[in-house]
Amino acid sequence: MDFLAPLLHPTSLLAAAGGGLLICVLIALPTWLVSVAVRDASVADRVWSLFIAAPAVWYVWRLGTDLRTLFMISITLIWAVRLAVYITVRNWGHEEDRRYRDMRQRNDPGFAFKSLYLVFLLQAFLGWVVSLPFLAAAAAEPAAWGPLDTLGAVLATVGVVMETVADAQLSRFRRSPRQKDSVMDTGLWRYSRHPNYFGECCLWWGVGVMALSAAGVSGLWALISPLLMTVLLLKVSGVSLLEKDIGERRPAYRDYIERTSAFIPWPPKRKRSASARA
Template sequence: MTPWQQLLLVWTLAAILQGVAWARQQRTRNAGIVDVAWALGLAGAAALVAATGAGATLPRLLLAMLGGAWGLRLGLHLWRRVRREAEDGRYAQLRLRWGDAPLTWLAMFQFQALLIAVFSLPFLSVAANPVGHWNAFFIAGIGIWIASVTGEAVADRQLARFRHDPANAGKTCRAGLWRYSRHPNYFFEWLHWFAYVLLAAHSPLWWLAWTGPLVMYVFLRWISGVPWAEQQALRSRGDDYARYQRTTPMLFPWFPKEDR
C-alpha cells in the first residue's frame, strides 16, 4: 500500500472506532471514552501501518512494538479511570454547554478520529524507512521511548495514588514528578513522539515524523491539554492550585520556586 492509502485506511477505521465510542457515550453519558478510543486507535494504527508499510522489516517491527505498547498502556490506563470514575471535569463542562446533543458529540468524536490519522503520520514515515540494520538512530529512539513511556507511567501512577486517598480531596498533587512539573504526564507524552523521529532517520518521508512532536506540543500547550486541565483544576481546587501554578513549572520539569 502507498502511504496515502495507509492513511486513508487508518482514518476510516478510526472513524468507525470513534463511532462505536460515541454510541457508548450516548448510553453512559461519559465522554471520557473518546480518549480511550484515541489511544487504542493509535496503538492499532501503529500495528496496521507497520504491517502494510514498504520499508525494511526492522523499523516496521520496532514501530509495531513501540507504538502498539505505548498506545495500549495509555488506553488501558484511561479505561480504568473512565470505568471507575465520574465523567472527567473537562467533558462535564462541555456537557453543561452542549447538553446531550448527539450530533455535536458525534462531531467531537469524529474530530478525534481525524486526530488519530494526523498522529499516524510519523508512523507512515517509520514504515517507509528502507534501513534494515541496527544503527545509532534506532538505539537512541528506543532509549527515548523507554525513558518517556516509563516517565509517563510513573506520573500516572503517582497521580492515581494521590487521587485515591480520600484525605487528598480538594488538594493538588505535589508528589514525585508532580513536584517539578504541573503536567509531567503531558511532558513525557510529548517527549515520546521524538522516538519516531529517530526511527524514521533515512526514511524518504522523514519530515512527516516531525508532525508528532510539533502537533502534540501545539495541542498540549494551547488547545486541549494544559488549558483545559488547568481551567478545571482552578474550578475544583481554587487557591491551592493557584499557588501550585505560581511555584511549579507548567510543562518542562524544573525545581519549584518559593511562593511569594
C-alpha cells in the same frame, strides 16, 4: 534520489494512509454509539490511544517491518494498552468528565449527534495524524539502525516510563483521604505540574525522530505528529484546559503553579519569605 522514493511510488503510500484513516473511523463509530447509549462522551478518552496504535499496526503490516518499525510498534502498543486500561479503570463508575459536560451544555440540544463529529471523528482524525511517523518509517527504503534511532528509542522509552510512573503516583494520591484539601506535589509532580504529559510528548518526539532516521528528509512531514501532540498537550486538551479554573477550585494549586514548572521537569522555585518580597 532515495529521498524521492515516496513521491515516485505514491500509490501504496496513499492506500496505506487511507486504510489507516478508515480504521480510525471504524473505531470511532461504535464508540460513539456506546457514548450515546450511556450518555457519556468521555468514553472517547478510553479509545484515544487506539486511534493511534491501530493505524500504526496497519501501516507496518501493509508496508513491511524491520528492527526500527518493530521497536516503534512495540513501544507504542505498550503505551496504548496501558493508557487505555488506566483511563478505563480510573473513570469506571464515574459520571461524564467535566470537560465533556461543559461541551454538552454548549452544544445542546442535539449534542448526542453533534458529538459524532465534535468528539469522535475529530479525535479519530487527530489520532490518524499522530500515527503518521509509522507510515513514513514503514514506507521508507530499508535503512540500517543509526544514531537517530538510538536517540529516538531512548527518548520514547523514557517518555513511556515517565508517563507510567506519573500516572501511578497520581492514582495513588487520588486514593488518599488527604487529596481533597491538598495538591499532588511529590515524586515527579514535584518537578512538573504535568509530568505525564511531558512523558507522552517525549514518546512522540522519539517516534518522530526514528521515522526521520528511516525516511530522511523526505520524511520530514512525519514530524507533524509530535508537533501536533505538543500543541494538543500544551494548548488544547492538556495543560491549558486542565488549569483554566483549577486555581479557583483548589486554592492550594495557585501556590503550586508559582513554584513548579508547567511542563518540562525542573527543580521547584523556593518560596520567598515575606521580608524578601518587601
